[in-house]
Amino acid sequence: MDKASHLSVVIDLSPTQWHLCSQSSNPYPLTLQSFLSQLLAFFNSHIACKDENTLAVFGAFPGKSVLLYSSTTIAAEEHSVNADANTYRPFKVLDSTIMGSIRNQLEALELLEAEAPIGLVGAITKSLCYINRLTIPSSSTTPAEEKQAPLDPRILIFSVSPDQSPSYIPIMNSIFSAQKLKVTIDVCKIYGPDSVFLQQAAHLTGGSYLHLNRPDAVLQYLTMSFLPPPGIRQLLSVPTQDKIDFRAACFCHKKIVDIGFVCSVCLSIFCNPVPVCSTCR
Amino acid sequence: MPSASSHDDPAASTDEQTSHSLLAFLQSQSQNTLTRLYQRPSSCLSIFRLLGPLERQLVMNLLWLESAIPVSTMAAWVTREGRKAYNSSLSTLAQLHILPSSATKLALNPTFKSCLRQAITGGGSSGSFGVPARYDSSNPGPSTETLDSYALERWETILYYMVSSGNGQYPAKPSDAVLFLLKRSGLMTSFRGAALQITSSGFQFLLHPPHEQLWELLLQYLHMAEERQMDLVEVLGFLLMLSTMELGRARSEYSTENLSATQAAMLEDLRDYGLIWQRNVPSDRFCPTRLATTLTSSSNPLPTSSSTSTGSQAQGFIVLETNYRLYAYTDNPLQIAVLNLFVTLKSRFPNLVIGAITRESVKKALANGITAEQIISYLTTHAHHQMRRHKPLLPVTVQDQIRLWELEKNRVKSQEGYLYTAFASQADYEYVLNYAKQLDVVLWESPSRRCFFGSLEGHSNIRGFIERRTAGNA
Numbered sequence: 001m002d003k004a005s006h007l008s009v010v011i012d013l014s015p016t017q018w019h020l021c022s023q024s025s026n027p028y029p030l031t032l033q034s035f036l037s038q039l040l041a042f043f044n045s046h047i048a049c050k051d052e053n054t055l056a057v058f059g060a061f062p063g064k065s066v067l068l069y070s071s072t073t074i075a076a077e078e079h080s081v082n083a084d085a086n087t088y089r090p091f092k093v094l095d096s097t098i099m100g101s102i103r104n105q106l107e108a109l110e111l112l113e114a115e116a117p118i119g120l121v122g123a124i125t126k127s128l129c130y131i132n133r134l135t136i137p138s139s140s141t142t143p144a145e146e147k148q149a150p151l152d153p154r155i156l157i158f159s160v161s162p163d164q165s166p167s168y169i170p171i172m173n174s175i176f177s178a179q180k181l182k183v184t185i186d187v188c189k190i191y192g193p194d195s196v197f198l199q200q201a202a203h204l205t206g207g208s209y210l211h212l213n214r215p216d217a218v219l220q221y222l223t224m225s226f227l228p229p230p231g232i233r234q235l236l237s238v239p240t241q242d243k244i245d246f247r248a249a250c251f252c253h254k255k256i257v258d259i260g261f262v263c264s265v266c267l268s269i270f271c272n273p274v275p276v277c278s279t280c281r
Numbered sequence: 282m283p284s285a286s287s288h289d290d291p292a293a294s295t296d297e298q299t300s301h302s303l304l305a306f307l308q309s310q311s312q313n314t315l316t317r318l319y320q321r322p323s324s325c326l327s328i329f330r331l332l333g334p335l336e337r338q339l340v341m342n343l344l345w346l347e348s349a350i351p352v353s354t355m356a357a358w359v360t361r362e363g364r365k366a367y368n369s370s371l372s373t374l375a376q377l378h379i380l381p382s383s384a385t386k387l388a389l390n391p392t393f394k395s396c397l398r399q400a401i402t403g404g405g406s407s408g409s410f411g412v413p414a415r416y417d418s419s420n421p422g423p424s425t426e427t428l429d430s431y432a433l434e435r436w437e438t439i440l441y442y443m444v445s446s447g448n449g450q451y452p453a454k455p456s457d458a459v460l461f462l463l464k465r466s467g468l469m470t471s472f473r474g475a476a477l478q479i480t481s482s483g484f485q486f487l488l489h490p491p492h493e494q495l496w497e498l499l500l501q502y503l504h505m506a507e508e509r510q511m512d513l514v515e516v517l518g519f520l521l522m523l524s525t526m527e528l529g530r531a532r533s534e535y536s537t538e539n540l541s542a543t544q545a546a547m548l549e550d551l552r553d554y555g556l557i558w559q560r561n562v563p564s565d566r567f568c569p570t571r572l573a574t575t576l577t578s579s580s581n582p583l584p585t586s587s588s589t590s591t592g593s594q595a596q597g598f599i600v601l602e603t604n605y606r607l608y609a610y611t612d613n614p615l616q617i618a619v620l621n622l623f624v625t626l627k628s629r630f631p632n633l634v635i636g637a638i639t640r641e642s643v644k645k646a647l648a649n650g651i652t653a654e655q656i657i658s659y660l661t662t663h664a665h666h667q668m669r670r671h672k673p674l675l676p677v678t679v680q681d682q683i684r685l686w687e688l689e690k691n692r693v694k695s696q697e698g699y700l701y702t703a704f705a706s707q708a709d710y711e712y713v714l715n716y717a718k719q720l721d722v723v724l725w726e727s728p729s730r731r732c733f734f735g736s737l738e739g740h741s742n743i744r745g746f747i748e749r750r751t752a753g754n755a
Contacts, residue, residue, distance in 0.1 A: 044401045045344075048326060049337050051578030085412040085539075087403035088326060089527050095403070223341050224358075232334045235363030 004052035005152035005229035006134060008127035011039070011068075012060050013102065014118045015109070017160040021191035021215070030190065030215040038219040039158075040098065044091045045227060047071075056130050057098055058123040061105055063116035065123035068101045069094060070130065118161045121170040127155050128177050135181065152229045154184040154207065159198055160191040165256055168249035171197045178205050184230050188222070190215050196245045196256060203244045206230070210239055251279060300373065301331040302496050306503060308376040310513070315378045317514045319393040322400035323409040327521035328377070329397060330577045335363070336370040340379065340389065344397060349386035409518075411526045414536035414566040422534040422568055428558050432570035435555025436491070437615045443469060444487055444618040446479045456553045466501040481650020487619050488651065488659045495572060498554065515543040523556065524576035526569045534566040600665045601638075603676040609634045610665065622646050623656050638679060643686045653687035698724055699740045701747075702732040709750075716746050 013032075022031040047053055056070040071094070131153045155178070178185055178201070186207040187198040194211055202209035208225055212218060225238050249256050250271040260269045266280040307315065307328070318324050329337060342358065343350065359367040374380035379393050388394075399405045423431070439455050446469065454460070460477060463469040468483035486494060499520060506516045519540070526535065537545060548567060551557040556573040559566070598616070600608040607624055611617065612632050620626065623646035626636040636642075646656060657680055664674055673680075701717075704710035710731045717723045722739025726732075735743055 041401055045341055048329060048401055049334075049341075051330065051575075085408035085410055086322075086405050088323070088400060088410050088525055091401070091403055220345055223345065227341055228338050229334075232338060235335060235359055235366055236338065237358055237360055 003152060003231075004050055004054065005154070005231075006054045006056075006131065007046055008056045008058065008131060008153070008155045009043075010058045010060060010120070010123040010127055010155060010157045012118055012120060012157070012159045012161055013106070014060075014062060014161045015106070016115070017191060021160055026191075028214050028216045030218065034216070035190070035218060036099070036102070038222070040095050041219055042222040042227070043094055043098070045223060047090055047094065048088075049227070054134070055094070056127060058127050058130075059102060059105060060118050060120045060123040062109065062113055062118055065119035065126055066101070066105055067126060067130075068105075069098045072134075117164050117166075120157075120159070120161070120164075121167045121174065124155065124157065124171070124174045128174060128181065128183065131155070131181060131183055152231055153181070154186060154230060156186045156188065156226055157198060157201075158188050158190060159195055160189075162192050163195050163197055163256070165249040165254040168197060168254060168256075169251070171201065175201045175204050186210075186226050188212065188218075188226065190218065194245065196247055199241065199244050200246065203241060208239050209241050209244075300333060302493070302500060304328075304331055304373070304377065306500055308373075312378045314514055316390065316392050318517055319379075319390060319396055320407075321409040321518050321522070322396045322405065322407055323411075323525045324518050324521040325393055325397040326400040327524050327577045328379075333370065333373070335366050336374055339367075339370055339374065340397070343380070343387070343389050344394060344401075346388075349383075349388035351386050352384065355387055408539050409522055411522055411535045412539045414534045422566075423558055423560075425528060428528065428568060428570045431558050432555040432572045435553070436572060437613075439463075439554070440487060440494075441615045441618060443479050443483055444615065444622070446477055458550055459553050462498060462501055462505065465505060466498065484622060484646070484649040484651045485655060487622070488655045490662060492575070495576070499576075502550070511543050511546070512541075515541050516547060519544045519547055520573075520576065523551075523569045523573040524578075526574055528569065528571055528574045534568045537565050537567060597662070597664045597666060597668070599660055599663045600668055601660060601675055601679060603678055605638045605679055605682075607636050607638060609636070616663075619659075622649065623651065638683070640686055643683055644690070647687055647690050653683045656683055696724060696736060698734055698736045699743075700732060700734050701743065702730075704731045707731065712750070713743065713747060717743055 018032045018035075022029050043055060043057070046055060054071045056072075057068040059066045059068045071090075135153065175185070183205060184207040185201045185205040187195070187202045187209045189195060189198070189209070189211040199209050201207075210221060210225055212221055214221075228236055228238070247256050247258060248260065248269050250260055251268045252270050252272070252274070255271055257269070257271050260271055261273045262269055263277040263280060266277060268277055268279040270277075307318075318328075329340060332340065339355075339358075356367070371380065371382065375382035379390050380387060381390060396407075399407070435455075438453055439459055442453070442455055443463065460469075463483075464471070464477065467480060468486050469477045470480050471477045486497065489497070503513065503516060507513055537548065540548075548557060548559070549562075551573070552559055552562075554572070556570060558568040558570055598610045599620075600610075602608075607620070609616065609620055610633055617626070617629075617634055620634065620636065623638065623642055624636040625639045625642040626634055628635045643653075643656070647653070657675065661674055668674055701713065704713065707728075710728070714723065714726060714733055717733065717735050717739060720739050720742055722735045722743070723733055724736055725734040
């Protein structure tokens with residue numbers, strides 16, 4: 001059980017939502033700056049736990065998603081970081097790479113683009129592809145070896161934006177692929193109302209969904225609930241969801257519905273009764 | 282909650298897990314020593330990595346808290362199934378003085394807490410992660426390949442010397458310091474001033490995985506350091522610092538200027554073991570090799586690109602068939618010599634050695650003190666990837682037979698004692714025999730020949746009894 005684990009992180013970096021989150025009218029305001037510094041400490045703790053632990057960080061920006069850092073493909077940037085006797089080098093490389101690429105991405109954002117819907121689905125899909133690529137060498141060989149696959153992959157999503165109902169179907173599809181890959185999805189909701197889709201994602205993949213009551217203490221939440229790999233979570237009392245919003249979005253208007261109409265052939269969901277199913281006709 | 286089906290039962294696997302050998306050594310140290318050791322962020326980070334998974338999680342949970350946590354609150358962090366693992370984790374942490382045990386409130390050792398925080402967030406001015414030397418463009422440091430081949434060559438010299446001392450041939454000799462260490466650790470011994478001979482624990486040592494071998498020697502080094510009046514904290518601190526350094530980083534080296542006198546003296550020893558590379562001696566800069574940088578991780582400490590061009594070491598090179606034939610795809614003299622410990626080698630090709638596991642070869646290994654389990658585990662870890670298709674990995678017949686051969690060795694048990702014969706009459710014989718039976722010292726008896734065999738500890742009693750009886754009769 002003391003094996004290396006892989007963590008893919010998806011960070012929601014919507015400028016609008018982070019601005020709202022840092023407003024001092026909130027009971028516990030959290031600026032992006034202080035969030036990132038706590039997040040880096042969390043990343044370092046993950047790497048500190050085991051030398052072989054791997055990390056990939058994806059940023060969901062308005063309208064696009066970007067791989068910010070991955071511990072397998074850093075060779076190029078590594079030389080640019082100056083050595084420092086007081087810091088463990090992998091930590092330094094990680095911190096400066098992530099901060100640098102977030103800064104570049106945010107500066108490159110056009111004013112108009114900033115209002116585009118957040119590329120959360122893209123980031124989740126990319127992280128699933130990344131995990132799939134990591135697990136390929138072990139799954140292509142014999143089943144005997146598959147058992148000792150060195151990975152314990154999981155995805156951690158930091159969300160500040162509200163649900164976008166048009167992305168219901170792609171998110172559900174990502175959840176199903178995650179289930180198939182045996183990937184645990186953890187969700188940390190930092191700001192805004194509970195996310196229906198992400199709650200379901202965490203529930204269906206056996207992860208935790210956590211809505212922070214005190215976003216300013218995010219590091220302690222992260223360490224206690226999301227640092228332990230799934231292997232030892234059974235020994236720990238990790239937070240569980242007592243109620244999950246299982247509502248779905250309809251296929252016709254992408255609205256979240258309480259009561260819908262379901263096609264008896266293909267199980268598509270509609271908010272109004274329709275004579276002919278638009279999915280399977 | 283995670284579904285139980287997709288993961289192994291963690292409670293069961295925690296019990297089997299054995300903690301790292303360095304932790305046991307640290308637990309025997311005084312609180313003062315440990316607290317001084319925890320003053321360096323690199324030491325804290327390395328020791329943290331050696332802890333078990335649950336212990337690491339507990340430390341992490343407490344790391345960012347400013348105040349102490351009531352014991353009852355902390356106990357609520359674990360589920361009922363985790364209770365046992367939790368208690369043993371707490372006691373390990375208490376023995377390491379990381380989390381002093383207390384009946385009411387628990388908090389991390391303040392030194393450890395502040396230094397681990399510093400290790401994770403960076404900063405400070407301790408320079409504990411190695412001071413880089415100024416980059417010299419005319420004379421760049423070694424590449425990773427240079428370091429790997431250097432470390433491999435040094436390490437295999439030591440092992441090859443050990444393994445070939447058994448059959449009387451002496452290849453390249455490691456330095457005197459290494460020989461002394463081997464002798465001190467009981468892996469080799471010399472009879473009456475003769476040349477060094479490998480001992481049975483030395484044979485067992487050869488079959489261990491490289492990571493364990495390395496730590497076994499380093500622990501011995503630490504014991505020796507205590508006797509040589511070296512400061513244990515500095516020695517350990519230096520080893521742990523090496524483990525956090527980076528291998529062949531952009532061909533630059535580390536500077537020796539911040540090292541204490543003890544640590545500078547260690548450079549020479551560690552160079553002999555292949556943990557450190559230096560261009561010339563003495564030099565003001567050094568480079569850790571892969572042996573050093575993987576001290577606290579579980580990845581393979583020996584580079585995969587060994588002298589075999591195929592890099593077979595990482596993959597495994599042994600194919601074992603049900604007819605006891607063994608094919609080893611290697612040209613590495615060390616691996617061949619180790620195989621020769623328990624295999625009868627028949628023929629040798631440029632990249633292949635063919636042999637068979639026979640009763641004689643296994644008996645020879647058993648006589649050297651190697652156990653059947655060690656042979657089997659060596660074969661398992663070095664099995665060729667073609668073998669990994671089979672389930673179980675090694676042919677059951679061969680495994681069983683190796684174990685049976687070991688049992689065969691245990692067929693005869695010797696015990697010292699005395700044989701009592703020439704009793705004058707059957708009555709005399711039975712009288713003494715009854716007495717001996719009451720004492721429960723009879724090992725064997727034969728009424729027809731009027732003799733029995735008693736164990737050593739019963740002899741004085743029986744002799745006294747017989748003497749009293751003959752004196753009474755007379």
